[in-house]
Amino acid sequence: MVDWHQWENIRTAHPLVYHITNQVTIQDCANITLASGASPVMTSDPGEAAEMARMSQALVLNIGTPSPLQREAMLTAGRAANEKGIPIILDPVGAGATSLRIRLLEALLKTLKFSIIRGNRSEIATLCGHRGGRGVDAEGNELDSITPHFRELSRQTDATISVSGATDYITDGHQEAFVGNGTPLLAQVTGTGCMATSLTACCLASEITPFESAIIALVATGVAGEKAVSSLSTTEGIGTFRIRFFDEIFHMNTETLSKWRKVRISRHA
Ligand SMILES: Nc1ncnc2c1ncn2[C@@H]1O[C@H](COP(=O)(O)OP(=O)(O)O)[C@@H](O)[C@H]1O
Ligand SMILES: Cc1ncsc1CCOP(=O)(O)O
Structure with a gap:
């Protein structure tokens, strides 16, 4: 059972969520963080990364557009966060696309302890050793055949694994959840996965457990998408959808989450 009231914790706690993230969706991530009731800060300068991490309540490392300076900032901020017990969430955007991304992810996973790793199926499958995906979007991968690998990754990394797709899958190694909310x-x-990661960090920064943070954030993303799409007229498209998605997250509350949620949770055998 998920306590959906915890969504309101974000507005009450108003946590600072530090993002080292990609140039494509950085503004969307800042705005979705604000829409949920948290406060974003985005900077990639290694010179201030440790100090910024120490004052935050959660750290997002999103590898969408890596650079040498950003890679250094991620390791510096990550070490500072780990030392202070501040939760870190990793978004391995485009994980399998290039060797550089694979090496960066190996370094991050070797050096840092993550509370949550959130990506699409191709990205998380790459972390499980099944390299795939042409760019940053998911390709292939039937959910049923791959969930045992996600559970194993959770055990290996001691992190909650949050995998988005038509059906989202979340495991902390002991229990699993399937989330059916969303719209194609x-x-x-672009950016809805990155924003789902930001929302997961907002939950995590508000003292919600990693497993519940992952579920609540993906339900909120899916429900906001469903409500936004249902409001579109025949002449409206992805531009209006994107704006309405922000509005739906801004107005998201306990009642909407518990009424619209499509979640199945079970314990692993
Ligand atoms: N075919 C689909 N049907 C319903 N929801 C989807 C579908 N594909 C993705 N979503 C939703 O879109 C959001 C972003 O997921 P995804 O597109 O997998 O992330 P990414 O942007 O990292 O590739 C998630 O909330 C997910 O549930
Ligand atoms: C298109 C693109 N290219 C590099 S990062 C990025 C954004 C990816 O965003 P998301 O993973 O949320 O689709």
């Missing part, structure tokens, strides 16, 4: 239009707008 979410996959046609």
Whole structure:
């Protein structure tokens, strides 16, 4: 059972969520963080990364557009966060696309302890050793055949694994959740995965457990997408959808989450 009231914790706690993230969706991530009731800060200068991490309540490391300076900032901020017990969430955007991304992920996973790793199926499958994906979007991978690998990754990394797709899958190695909310239009707008990661960090920063943070954030993303798409007229498309998605997150509350949620949770055998 998920306590959906915890969504309101974000507005009450108003946590600072530090993002080292990609140049494509950085502003969307800042705005979705604000829409949920948290406060974003985005900077990639290694010179201030440790100090910024120490004052935050959660750290997002999103590898969408890596650079040498950003890679250094991620390791510096990550070490500072780990030392202070501040939770870190990793978004391995485009994980399998290049060797540089694979090496960066190996370094991050070797050096840092993550509370949550959130990506699409191709990205998380790459972390499980099944390299795939042409760019940053998911390709292939039937959910049923791959969930045992996600559970194993959770055990190996001691992190909650949050995998988005038509059906989202979350495991902390002991229990698993399937989230059926969403709309295919979410996959046609860039940044919805990055924003799902930001929302997961907002929950994590508000003292919600990693497993519940992952579920609540993906339900909120999916429900906001469903409500946004249902409001579109025949002449409206992804531009209006994107704006309405922000509005729906801004107005998201306990009642909407518990009424619209499509979640199945079970314990692993
Ligand atoms: N075919 C789909 N049907 C319904 N929801 C989807 C679909 N594809 C993705 N979503 C939703 O879109 C959001 C972003 O997921 P995804 O597109 O997998 O992330 P990414 O942008 O990292 O590739 C998630 O909330 C997910 O549930
Ligand atoms: C298109 C693109 N290229 C590098 S990062 C990025 C954004 C990816 O965003 P998301 O993973 O949320 O679709």
